[in-house]
Amino acid sequence: MNIKLREEYIKLGQALKAAGLVESGVEAKEVIQDGLVEVNGEVDTRRGRKLYGGDVVTFDGEEITIED
Template identity: 60%
Template structure:
């Protein structure tokens, strides 16, 4: 499991996908999320603006990313 570190209280799912290097542009994240290809804490998430907090885990294409405090 990989991690990304954030300094704020939360990060939006689309931004987290870009930060983790899973997509190159926000529009790519938008389409992948809307198509149901992303899970947050084990459940399919279709909202690009879903807020992820410290300890949350999202997965995409077999990769799991955990949100940690910077």
């Protein structure tokens, strides 16, 4: 799945919601803080992590590629 950036970056929590992998910001916060989300192959527990074109997010067997 791909997400096309409308601005310079998208935050990790927003990307999970935009991809439909979580229902809400609260759920995004929980799965990120629980260490269930990887950015570029490494666990990241910061919901506000800025994602730029080329970044790859993995959660629950799904992969999201961020595009410029």
